[in-house]
Amino acid sequence: MTTADTSVGPAPGRLFIHDTMSGQKRLFEPLHAADSGDGATVGMYVCGMTVYDYCHIGHGRVMVAFDVITRHLRALGYQLKYVRNITDVDDKILKRAAENGEDPVALTDRFIDAMHQDERALGVLPPDAEPRATSHIGGIIELIQRLISQHAAYHADNGDVYFSIEAFPEYGKLNRRKIEESVAGARVEVNEAKRHPADFVLWKAVSESDAGSSGAPPLSWESPWGQGRPGWHIECSAMSFDELGESFDIHGGGPDLKFPHHENEIAQSECASGKQFANFWMHAGAVRVNKEKMSKSLGNFFTIREILEKYQPEVLRFFLVSSHYRSAIDYSEQGLAEARQGLDRLYQALRDACGQEGAKAEVLDEDLVAAFDAAMNDDFNTAGAVAVLFTAAKELNKRIRTAEPPGEQLATLKALGSRLGLLEQDPEAYFLWSPKTADSALGEDEIEQLIEQRKQAKLAGDYAESDRVRDYLLARGVKLRDTRDGTSWQRVEPSGPIKD
Incomplete structure (x- = not known):
């Protein structure tokens, strides 16, 4: 077979991404041209976690999906700026802090640390920027002022500031819903202060009753509309504007964010800027547990750290990347057991090859690299890419049996595995891992x-x-x-x- 230099990736330009907005796969063409031959600059914003609890398997799915997407974009030569925000001011945070008798900032700091631990365990690379909503209050206020000046938002009698969805005739275009359908299909709180039932809050006024025994409202700031805190949707628009500009390449997140969060982001952002907000919209698929929706009330809610008590982190990552990022995943003990068996096969091939004569090589199998890239360039088809890993392992095992130098195949399996965040452990260490509970x-x-x-x-x-x-x-x-x-x-x- 022909070989490829390990330092050279495929030329960018033939990557196809499924765009939620159009509902079709589109050729990916960056908004900004390459600078001095170093690859085009790409901006990607992904909605991160609201930090009031430990990350669950659904969060892990989004983390790993966009980590793989990040790795492939960089392998194609793009100069990627990956931004994933942290929502550290929210009603859920204040509610949980009150229930715990804990300072809200201490609560969010604690769960941000836990989130980072989970990311590292799963082999998720840190984003290039990780803005916190509380660090962008000034930008949030400025953006709200722009919307008010454009008559796209209003200060209501109850002290809140709302976005007027009637100011954006295209409202609902991401989910292909008309305004009336959006209202009918969602739980819209009855609020006489709103001009339209589907108007959403940009700034929440706080009252003395919010202050508690301390005398100062927790997580609130002074604004032109009085003491208050931002609404959830406006936070992401302001942070993405600050980090990537008013129009950027890719906006992503979990499946539950399409409506209303991303729909509202589009409305307020495009009203404010007059520009298309994101060129591509990407959404990871849902995670179900034994074919049911994950829910604490059903007793089938699993945090990442609970799963990692019984399974090696790389097994969970392998389980997640073995399915296409847009497909729904059914989480089960059987699924993880099968993932472990598959990953064992790949590591066994690596272990058998290590120490063999001719195990080192500077080149890769060009045919396998091409097959891997073809899968990943087809909307990041990790299932197809994983199939290439097994083909590489099969070729590697064949070389070992026939006493041929395994270097080329060994290097290929390692390199392609790394592009999925896999096979980066020493094989002996992988097989020596033990569970933390007797259940496994x-x-x-x-x-x-x-x-x-x-x-x-x-x-x-x-x-x-x-x-x-x-x-x-x-x-x-x-x-x-x-x-x-x-x-x-x-x-x-x-x-x-x-x-x-």
């Missing part, structure tokens, strides 16, 4: 099979393999004892490294 302990049949595998290795004089199996079992909470009568075992506390 090895079954008796599996233990006996491993003991037999160790026995055969000793009979063959492969004492390194024998020791590896012994260490693996100990790391998984199984201690062996060799006697004249054979090998016995007992369960103990896992002693192996736990990879977070």
